[in-house]
Every structure is written in structure tokens, then in C-alpha cells.
Amino acid sequence: MSESDLPGSQGGETLLFLTDDQLRQGIEAMFFAYRGFTADPDRILQNYSYGRAHHRALHFINANPGTTVNNLLAILGVTKQSLNRVLRTLIEDGLVQSNVGRSDKRERNLNLTEKGEALEQELSNAQRVRMRAAYRQAGPEAVQGFKRVLEAMMDPEMRRIYTKMRETR
Amino acid sequence: MSESDLPGSQGGETLLFLTDDQLRQGIEAMFFAYRGFTADPDRILQNYSYGRAHHRALHFINANPGTTVNNLLAILGVTKQSLNRVLRTLIEDGLVQSNVGRSDKRERNLNLTEKGEALEQELSNAQRVRMRAAYRQAGPEAVQGFKRVLEAMMDPEMRRIYTKMRETR
């Protein structure tokens, strides 16, 4: 309404889809989809009386074995007190192992134990099942686009971290 | 690793992109992108000492003028106690108006006041700026795919609500 009553397309750079309503739809799609995205792990976590924060820690320790606390803080974007609370219970419960760094003994290298890997697997399996179904339903080209838009939506620093992680895999 | 070493594409139904690593990348993309998605409104909300919950209420009242509390509960997927806490402050602060229903006097019809519309505009403007930039960067085909995957990721009931809202617009 407020812009772009322009009709037609000009191949790859249309403005047609940038009406406020189209953008609102995208916003709502993100909202509803994110709920689905977290629903399955959330259900599983209840059985262990853990929360989403525990899942995130498990996920990124698994993705970056031997990572330090500081690095994890940068990825998760929370305070160290917040992370520490979660990390402590995971260590106490024997899901995460924290080893003093070899070169710098102030640092802690974090790794999943077998038990930790098992839960991480259970959680990400559930999440992958939904992702796989969605990908299959939407088709390969859609998946390309999906990732392109999500990447463009990230804060630059997060995109940097995201890109680095996918490279070292 | 666990499936699909099949090479090549078969036009629209490949399995190539469904490796666990590809799926994990999608999961991480969702995580990092959602942070970007909420970052701008979150910053604004601090100035008013409101939270994300207030934003969601404002958004969906704006999108469904005259909606009832029950309807809003279904959309947001929270308990009425949770919603009521947020709604009460918005009504007290004069952002939302609650009117007894005409046909059914048990119901309350919720609408934004001018003040409420102003804040909703400020918030969704900030969010749209980022969406618009991301859309433009990714291109129109990508946006199509983005929405297709997100829709496929929703719980069926949420997809129903999402679809209905976009129709009545």
C-alpha cells in the first residue's frame, strides 16, 4: 500500500514482492515456522527436565568439539552466567566434559560424552525429521532460496560464525 | 553420511540435499536468522519496557482487528494467564482497546488504539526493513522458496491459521 504499485517483473530484481503485506506474511511465516522448528525437541527435553538452552549448548558443542566457553558465548549470544548455569548441570549430569586447555590453562575445552552425544542425537534427529519432510515437500530449489533468505537475515557477526562453522565441517 | 550418496539431480525431487549435514545447516540457519529477525524490535521494545510477548500481541491484534481473546490464544499458543498479563498492561497503557462483543457479550473484541497502532508500526517497520533487505539480497525466487519451506515446517494447525490470515487480508 505504501509503496510499489509497479506491475510486472524485471528478472531477478523485482520490487513486486516487497509490499508491506508480503513482508508481513514473511514475518508471520517466520513466527509460526519457528514454533514448529522447536516443537519436537522441546517435547523430548521435557522427559529429561532440560530446556531449550540445554539443547542449544549440546548442539553447538557437538558441532564444535573442544570449543571454549568464550567461543560458545559468542555463538549463543547470552551472558556467561546464563550459559554457566546450563553448562554446569550438563557437566554434573555427565553429558558434557570440561577439560582444562592444553596451551592456555584458563580455557576449558568442552566435549560431549557418550551420554551427551546420545541426547544430542535424539534431539537433532527429531528436528531433522521435520526439516527433511519440509525440504522434501518444498523441493530443492525452494531449499536453496530458504537458506539464501535466512543468511541474508542474520546479523553480520552471526553470518560470519555461521559461515565459518559450515566450512570447518 | 547416513544416507543419499546418490549423485546427480532428477529435477525437483532430488535427495542430494538431505544429508544430515545439510539438514544441520538448515537448523543452524534457522537459529541464527531468528535472532536477527527479532533483534530490531527487541531493541525498540526496551525503550518502552515491553517484551517480545507485547510485540506479538500487538502484531496479531493489528492483523486481526476485533479478534477475541480466545482466538488470540489459539494464534499465540500460550495460556490465557500468560496472555492476560501482557494484554492487561497494553490495555492499561492505552495501546489496546477491549470491547464487549455485540452478539456474544462474553467475548471481548480487541483493537489497537492510535497509540497502539503507532507502536505496532514502529516495530513492524524495523522488522520489515530487515526483511526487505534480505529479500532484495536473496532475490524473488529465493523468497518463494523461503516461504514454501517455512510453510512446510509449521504444525498443521498453525499452517491453517497462517493461511487463513493471509486470505482475509
Add this chain to the structure above:
DNA sequence: ATTTTAAGTCAGCCTTGTTGACATTCCAAG
């Protein structure tokens, strides 16, 4: 007349985020 529904409220609990203060350990620079 009774039951059900919509809305609201009170109390209490949990998770997960925040600040601020402070201790410890240890690297590195002066």
C-alpha cells in the same frame, strides 16, 4: 434450571535471560 463457555484473576512455580560484584588462574608485557 443447569451446564458450558469466555474471560479474568490470584498464587506459586520454572526456565532463562539480565546486572553487579568478586575470586582465581594464568598469560604476557613492562
Add this chain to the structure above:
DNA sequence: CTTGGAATGTCAACAAGGCTGACTTAAAAT
């Protein structure tokens, strides 16, 4: 060798926003 600063961890207190359970009021439906 000492000292400054970085990395880690911990304590306390607090807030937002979820949750459950119990209960009231008003109005609609049966």
C-alpha cells in the same frame, strides 16, 4: 619478577514470560 588484563567461574538478586491449579463472573446454550 611483578603487575595488568583476560578467561573462567561463582554468588546474589531480579525480570520476563512461560506454566499449573483454583476460583469468580457473566452470558450463552442445552
